[in-house]
Amino acid sequence: MGDLTVSIHNLKLKNPVLTASGTFGYGLEYDDFMDVSLLGGIVVKGTTIHPRQGNDYPRMAETASGMLNSVGLQNKGAKYFATDIYPNLLKYDTNILVNVSGSTIEEYIACAEIINELDHIPGIELNISCPNVKEGGMAFGTSCASIEAVVSAVRKVYHKTMVVKLSPNVTDIGELARSAEASGADSLSLINTLMAMAIDAERRKPILSTITGGLSGPAVKPIALRQVWEVAKSVKVPIIGMGGIMNATDAIEFFLAGASAIQVGTANYLDPMITLKIIDGIDDYLNRHKFSSINDIIGGLQV
Amino acid sequence: MRKTVQHLKVIANLRLNDDHHILVLQSADKLEQIHPGQFANLLVENSSTVFLRRPFSIYSVDYAQNTISIYIKIIGEGTRALSKAVVGSEIDTMFPLGNKFTLPTEKEKVLLVGGGSGVASLKSLAQSLHEKSNEVAILIGARSSKDLVELDEFSKYGTVYTTTEDGTQGVKGYVTNHPVLELELSTFQRVYSCGPEPMMKAVAKKAKEKSIFCELSLENTMACGFGVCLCCITTTIDGHKCVCTEGPVFNINILKWEI
Ligand SMILES: Cc1cc2nc3c(=O)[nH]c(=O)nc-3n(C[C@H](O)[C@H](O)[C@H](O)COP(=O)(O)OP(=O)(O)OC[C@H]3O[C@@H](n4cnc5c(N)ncnc54)[C@H](O)[C@@H]3O)c2cc1C
Ligand SMILES: Cc1cc2nc3c(=O)[nH]c(=O)nc-3n(C[C@H](O)[C@H](O)[C@H](O)COP(=O)(O)O)c2cc1C
Ligand code: FES
Numbered sequence: 001m002g003d004l005t006v007s008i009h010n011l012k013l014k015n016p017v018l019t020a021s022g023t024f025g026y027g028l029e030y031d032d033f034m035d036v037s038l039l040g041g042i043v044v045k046g047t048t049i050h051p052r053q054g055n056d057y058p059r060m061a062e063t064a065s066g067m068l069n070s071v072g073l074q075n076k077g078a079k080y081f082a083t084d085i086y087p088n089l090l091k092y093d094t095n096i097l098v099n100v101s102g103s104t105i106e107e108y109i110a111c112a113e114i115i116n117e118l119d120h121i122p123g124i125e126l127n128i129s130c131p132n133v134k135e136g137g138m139a140f141g142t143s144c145a146s147i148e149a150v151v152s153a154v155r156k157v158y159h160k161t162m163v164v165k166l167s168p169n170v171t172d173i174g175e176l177a178r179s180a181e182a183s184g185a186d187s188l189s190l191i192n193t194l195m196a197m198a199i200d201a202e203r204r205k206p207i208l209s210t211i212t213g214g215l216s217g218p219a220v221k222p223i224a225l226r227q228v229w230e231v232a233k234s235v236k237v238p239i240i241g242m243g244g245i246m247n248a249t250d251a252i253e254f255f256l257a258g259a260s261a262i263q264v265g266t267a268n269y270l271d272p273m274i275t276l277k278i279i280d281g282i283d284d285y286l287n288r289h290k291f292s293s294i295n296d297i298i299g300g301l302q303v
Numbered sequence: 304m305r306k307t308v309q310h311l312k313v314i315a316n317l318r319l320n321d322d323h324h325i326l327v328l329q330s331a332d333k334l335e336q337i338h339p340g341q342f343a344n345l346l347v348e349n350s351s352t353v354f355l356r357r358p359f360s361i362y363s364v365d366y367a368q369n370t371i372s373i374y375i376k377i378i379g380e381g382t383r384a385l386s387k388a389v390v391g392s393e394i395d396t397m398f399p400l401g402n403k404f405t406l407p408t409e410k411e412k413v414l415l416v417g418g419g420s421g422v423a424s425l426k427s428l429a430q431s432l433h434e435k436s437n438e439v440a441i442l443i444g445a446r447s448s449k450d451l452v453e454l455d456e457f458s459k460y461g462t463v464y465t466t467t468e469d470g471t472q473g474v475k476g477y478v479t480n481h482p483v484l485e486l487e488l489s490t491f492q493r494v495y496s497c498g499p500e501p502m503m504k505a506v507a508k509k510a511k512e513k514s515i516f517c518e519l520s521l522e523n524t525m526a527c528g529f530g531v532c533l534c535c536i537t538t539t540i541d542g543h544k545c546v547c548t549e550g551p552v553f554n555i556n557i558l559k560w561e562i
Contacts, residue, residue, distance in 0.1 A: 029530050032306040033306065054536070058524060058534075059536065060526050060532070062353075065354060069534055071532070074533050268527070269527040269528075271308065
């Protein structure tokens with residue numbers, strides 16, 4: 001058994017496999033299928049200060065090797081999370097991160113302040129990259145100025161590990177990554193979903209109620225790898241890579257590109273136990289290639 | 304029974320006609336109670352285009368054989384691939400999912416209205432209602448007589464009525480044109496329905512007018528089937544609810560449908 005432990009700022013992960021926000025609920029939905037505590041960490045659903053209904057149905061379209069969603073951050077709000085959901089998560093022996101989102105900087109701050117009070121939440125993932133909300137969301141993640149504004153504002157009130165989740169819907173991700181790092185991010189995660197659309201030719205209508213949505217799944221992996229690679233060259237903070245990871249080989253590719261940990265998203269829908277298989281597969285890869293630690297392959301791409 | 308993901312063995316693939324198949328899938332484990340209304344989410348392997356699982360009602364359960372059967376109406380790539388499942392092969396199946404129909408506590412006269420693949424969710428319901436000595440009527444609507452399959456199965460549990468749009472069998476028109484819905488509805492204490500949304504809306508409207516208890520089983524498109532993606536929602540008086548976990552069965556009084 002190789003050493004699978006990695007560090008993301010102050011977080012010690014027993015293995016580098018986390019689950020992506022919006023694809024793992026609060027973990028509780030997986031209790032029937034697996035022991036959630038075996039994971040390196042989980043990132044729970046996108047959380048906002050005020051409850052959000054999200055967008056209208058239909059919110060999903062299957063596409064070639066992936067899917068579009070336009071859920072739009074449906075959640076019951078940070079206070080509900082703190083009082084009604086958080087107590088149920090104390091049973092897990094893993095790192096639980098809350099994905100924090102908002103329409104204004106004030107909303108991000110208010111949400112982060114509530115999460116900051118929760119002892120067993122060692123970090124947040126600041127979502128400045130949601131393509132499915134009219135205000136805020138991705139708008140914060142697409143210019144250096146707005147990234148600086150929101151990240152540094154949350155940094156002032158949030159004192160634990162702050163991961164900033166980047167949008168792939170940008171021209172120069174390296175530059176935006178440097179802004180997030182300079183504004184106080186302890187780690188960067190990427191990618192969120194890619195803005196995309198699907199059309200029903202027979203009905204001559206968009207499939208999603210919102211017309212456009214976010215693409216995820218194996219279709220996005222090559223883009224995600226390229227962006228992780230660019231960000232890894234641009235910043236010093238550790239990177240959490242994601243986008244289309246379906247198996248251990250996909251995960252290894254992200255480590256080689258420079259990610260210190262990975263998140264599994266859409267793949268959880270197809271196989272709720274996939275994360276455990278990926279952990280085993282990573283270990284198997286290390287053994288086959290005679291690496292004693294996962295840290296030996298991070299950024300290990302030979303070019 | 305709690306949710307599981309299992310490789311179920313295909314022990315039969317019954318071709319009813321060009322578009323309709325029934326798969327009988329066997330578990331290596333003892334099956335626990337599965338309720339009418341619950342569904343399974345099947346992985347479609349050997350398809351280059353289908354990515355997500357496909358949800359299907361659990362058509363029937365045989366606890367002695369540890370089998371569930373799935374009624375498949377072919378409408379696209381996923382249903383077509385599943386309809387070709389070879390006996391002896393395995394299908395990666397997540398089940399049982401979703402809530403269940405509410406059964407009457409005392410004997411009642413109940414009407415089941417099904418259309419399209421929606422009839423699949425009504426068979427185990429008809430069976431349970433029949434076993435509890437309710438008086439069951441089943442109204443099935445289809446485009447044409449060739450789409451009416453498994454009527455003998457349904458007639459084991461109650462009186463079967465049919466409508467076809469082209470008039471090739473039963474009453475010509477939609478289910479709502481059938482006298483049992485148009486004239487006799489007030490003689491029933493309960494109505495259950497599953498099928499195309501316009502059909503369910505019409506049924507719900509009639510039931511609401513007469514203040515009859517009515518539950519619908521929705522077939523919203525799904526990505527996960529177990530409550531984590533929030534893609535399958537329907538609008539209710541309590542806000543958005545997940546069809547895969549808080550449904551698929553909903554009382555019409557909860558749904559915020561324009562009917
Ligand atoms: C809870 C539930 C229970 C179901 N039970 C059964 C069952 O017992 N038997 C059965 O045959 N089918 C059932 N269905 C429907 C079945 O899941 C779909 O027919 C199937 O997913 C279609 O897959 P496909 O790849 O063949 O078609 P696709 O290629 O995915 O779709 C073909 C066309 O149909 C449309 N379509 C597909 N699925 C839906 C949907 N859910 N609602 C509206 N339009 C849709 C698509 O937009 C497309 O135009 C159920 C669905 C749900 C949600
Ligand atoms: C249905 C759905 C909901 C999502 N919700 C969120 C969210 O609330 N916050 C967020 O930061 N990312 C969200 N994501 C994006 C994922 O966390 C992830 O970044 C993306 O799906 C790419 O990874 P994947 O290809 O492995 O799914 C969502 C993705 C999907 C498919
Ligand atoms: S299908 Fe994912 S929540 Fe219902």
